[in-house]
Amino acid sequence: MSYSFGRQLGEGIDGTVRLCTDLSSGLAFACKSICKSNSDAVGHIRTEINVLQKLKGHSNIISLHDYFEDDGYIHLIMEICEGGDLCEHLQQKGRLSEQEASLALTAIANAVMSCHQKGIMHRDLKPDNILLPYRNCSYMDLKLADFGTAANFSHSRLFDELEGTPLYLAPEVLDGSYDEKVDIWSMGVLLHIMLCGFPPFNGESVTNIFQSIRKDKLDLKQDPWPRISAEAKDLVRRMLNRNPYRRIKLRELFAHPWMQRFSVTGDESRATLQALNSVVVAG
Known part of the structure; x- marks a missing residue:
């Protein structure tokens, strides 16, 4: 899948969250990007991917749409929650x-x-x-x-x-x-x-x-x-x-x-x- 990336939605110790759009469907998502140089963050993100795949489909749990990685980052494409936390x-x-x-x-x-x-x-x-x-x-x-x-x-x-x-x-x-x-x-x-x-x-x-x-x-x-x-x-x-x-x-x-x-x-x-x-x- 191909995505276009927009404004930053949030930032934490482990990485950033940006608005992104799935170019094939036009749907908006949140992209959580983690730098591979942070080994602890990489461990956490791989745990999160495995867990979210097991919990897929529950209305009170954030959903994982897709994930991929490049040379520097691991990217999680997730349901967007515009109301904050x-x-x-x-x-x-x-x-x-x-x-x-x-x-x-x-x-x-x-x-x-x-x-x-x-x-x-x-x-x-x-x-x-x-x-x-x-x-x-x-x-x-x-x-x-x-x-x-x-x-x-x-x-x-x-x-x-x-x-x-x-x-x-x-x-x-x-x-x-x-x-x-x-x-x-x-x-x-x-x-x-x-x-x-x-x-x-x-x-x-x-x-x-x-x-x-x-x-x-x-x-x-x-x-x-x-x-x-x-x-x-x-x-x-x-x-x-x-x-x-x-x-x-x-x-x-x-x-x-x-x-x-x-x-x-x-x-x-x-x-x-x-x-x-x-x-x-x-x-």
């Missing part, structure tokens, strides 16, 4: 209502469920990696992206690599022995931020953040938590349980009263729970 959205809008947060969490959990069904854990769930396909879209349309640090857990081994973003890391990641349950913790941090506007555990340095994740008590008493429902606070506590074996599971998350109250009802609820009960690999 959830981090930018929250900075502009502020915290979400409970209904908005529940819809967003449903979309994210649907994506994570599909990953876990295929034995893949994301390991870097955060607002920056959740995209809005277009401005003013429904929160149910959010798309999970950036699978460069994802891993296959289908062989039931424990992992020890320190992968992810400090604020969203589960305590067992810091201890060097973890599995796919870390994604539930990261989603709990996401829900906390969506509901109140700040992370549950923080610090002035990475070391202080890690200390907070390990030891600080979850505080759901400061403003605005007194105005947030008991059901929402219960779900946050269950997702941010430091014991991964007591942490809420995906199927329990969808069945939680707060999720049932706001987003999953009637036939949709039964279909979702039936799908969750058929999950073999997920925790």
